[in-house]
Amino acid sequence: MSALNKIARTMLSNRRGILAADESIGTMSSRLEKVGVKPTEESRRVYRELIVTTPRLSESISGVILADETFHQKVSDGRTFPQFLDDIGILTGIKVDTGAKSLAGSPEEKITEGLDGLRERVADYVRLGATFAKWRAVITIGEGTPSDAAVRANVHALARYAGLCQEGGLVPIVEPEVLMDGDHSLARCREVTTAVLAELFEELDLMRVQLDGIVLKPNMVVAGSGSGEQPSVADVAAATVETLRETVPASVPGMAFLSGGQSPEVATQHLGAMQKLDPLPWELTFSFGRALVGPALETWRGDEGNRAAAQKVLAERAAANFAAR
Numbered sequence: 001m002s003a004l005n006k007i008a009r010t011m012l013s014n015r016r017g018i019l020a021a022d023e024s025i026g027t028m029s030s031r032l033e034k035v036g037v038k039p040t041e042e043s044r045r046v047y048r049e050l051i052v053t054t055p056r057l058s059e060s061i062s063g064v065i066l067a068d069e070t071f072h073q074k075v076s077d078g079r080t081f082p083q084f085l086d087d088i089g090i091l092t093g094i095k096v097d098t099g100a101k102s103l104a105g106s107p108e109e110k111i112t113e114g115l116d117g118l119r120e121r122v123a124d125y126v127r128l129g130a131t132f133a134k135w136r137a138v139i140t141i142g143e144g145t146p147s148d149a150a151v152r153a154n155v156h157a158l159a160r161y162a163g164l165c166q167e168g169g170l171v172p173i174v175e176p177e178v179l180m181d182g183d184h185s186l187a188r189c190r191e192v193t194t195a196v197l198a199e200l201f202e203e204l205d206l207m208r209v210q211l212d213g214i215v216l217k218p219n220m221v222v223a224g225s226g227s228g229e230q231p232s233v234a235d236v237a238a239a240t241v242e243t244l245r246e247t248v249p250a251s252v253p254g255m256a257f258l259s260g261g262q263s264p265e266v267a268t269q270h271l272g273a274m275q276k277l278d279p280l281p282w283e284l285t286f287s288f289g290r291a292l293v294g295p296a297l298e299t300w301r302g303d304e305g306n307r308a309a310a311q312k313v314l315a316e317r318a319a320a321n322f323a324a325r
Contacts, residue, residue, distance in 0.1 A: 004213025005253065007131050007171045011091060011215055012254040012283040015325040016062035018173070018215075019318070020258075020289035021051055022095035022134065025069060037302035045073045050300060051293055052085060054311040060318035063091035065134050065173070065287070071125070082129030093132040093173065094125045096161065100138050109150040112137045112157055115164075122168035132171040134217070135161040139176065141184045141192055141224065151196055159203040166210055173256065173287065175217035176200055180260050182224035186231045190221045190239050197247035211251040217287050218244070219260050220270050233266075237273035241280065254283030259291035264317055267291045272324035286321045 011018060023031065028047075029039030037043050048070050064085055071094055075084045082092040096118060100110035112135065122133070137154035139146045158174050165172040178193045197218065204211065221239040223230055231239075244255065259267040267288060274284050295317060300310035 002210070002213060003169070004166055004171050004210060007091070008213055008215050008253045011062050011132060011171065012256070012285055013062060015285070015322050016060055017286035017288065017318070017321055017325070018063045018065065018093070018256050019051070019061045019292055020065045020134075020287055021048055021070065021293060022065040022067045022093075023289070024067060024099060028067070031297060032302070035297055035301045041069070043302065044069065047297065047300065048073075048081070049075045050307055050310060051296065051314065052081060052090075054314050054318075056315060057318065058089040060315075060322040061090060063093050063132060065093040065095055067095055071128070071130070080129070086129060091131045092129050093134055094130045094170075095135075096121060096125070096133045096165075097135040100136070103150055103153060106145075106147050106150060108142070109140055109145055109147060110138045111150070111153050115157060115160055118161065118164050119168065122165055122170055126169050130170060132173060132215070133161075133165045134173040134175060136175040136177060136217075139178045139192065139196055141178065141182050141188060146192060146196075151199055155196065155200040155203045158200060159207040159209060162204060162209045162214060163207045166213055171213055171215060172209075173215045173217045174200070174204070175258065177217075177258055177260060178219045180219070180222050180225050180262070183226040183228070184224040185227060185229070186221060186223045186235065186239055189223065190243055193219060193221055194243050194247055197243070201247065201249060211249055212253060214252060216248060216252055216255045217258055218255055220257055220262070220267075222260070222262070222270075225261060233269045233273050236270050237277060240270070241274055241277050244280070244282075248282065250281035252282055254285060256285050256287035259286075259288040262291065264288075264291040264295060268320050268324050271321060275325060285325055288321065292317050292321070
């Protein structure tokens with residue numbers, strides 16, 4: 001077993017999932033403002049310390065993805081976030097992309113940037129305690145989208161990112177997210193997701209990425225949030241698994257699904273329903289952000305007196321997803 005494969009399997013081990021606490025400074029600040037918290041560097045640090053110090057978190061969570069700001073901050077006792085996570089038995093991940101920007105020639109679509117200087121940044125992150133990384137590409141379904149250009153540009157960037165991470169010793173989480181924004185049907189989401197994943201694995205092969213040393217972070221196959229007909233939990237689970245069977249090689253250790261704007265409860269129901277289908281060659285787990293930490297943020301609202309209650313809410317959401325596996 002290679003070192004990368006060992007890390008990837010640890011990330012998927014013992015029914016645990018991956019917590020995404022890697023919102024950009026702008027996104028995290030906006031979310032703090034919505035609950036009445038002044039969006040300062042310190043308030044972002046305090047909130048994320050609340051997350052990682054949740055009692056018994058390592059029972060349900062194998063890894064936490066951090067933003068660069070948090071990665072270099074410290075918890076109250078002076079340990080860096082990576083040091084603290086390592087001490088409680090949780091792997092540290094780092095978001096290495098620099099965000100999705102308008103794609104030249106098709107400004108309504110996005111291309112994720114951040115490849116410049118990535119080799120050097122990976123080396124620094126490894127030195128400071130990271131064991132895995134994340135890069136998110138976003139694909140939009142709409143009138144005339146996604147274009148071939150957007151799909152090709154994004155999967156090429158994902159493959160180059162994955163290769164650079166593996167070269168430097170990080171397991172790459174590969175995240176090609178087909179957004180649920182829009183009024184498209186479940187069938188249309190399945191069509192687009194299939195096409196994106198098929199092209200992704202062609203590109204990963206071309207870039208000689210070690211497939212048993214990655215974790216795939218796909219969207220679930222769902223209807224658009226504006227669709228008038230929402231499929232059942234069973235239909236979503238079946239469509240998602242069928243899409244994966246058609247596109248994902250068995251050598252990939254597993255999937256850590258994103259929630260993609262689904263409510264916490266619905267995302268958990270979909271994850272649980274997939275576990276009940278015929279045996280699959282991969283582990284299926286979760287890598288949720290808002291679906292895990294959103295309720296905790298709403299409970300906390302910057303009040304230290306709400307800290308324990310907020311951590312209890314987070315622990316319960318993590319345990320619910322652990323149970324769904």
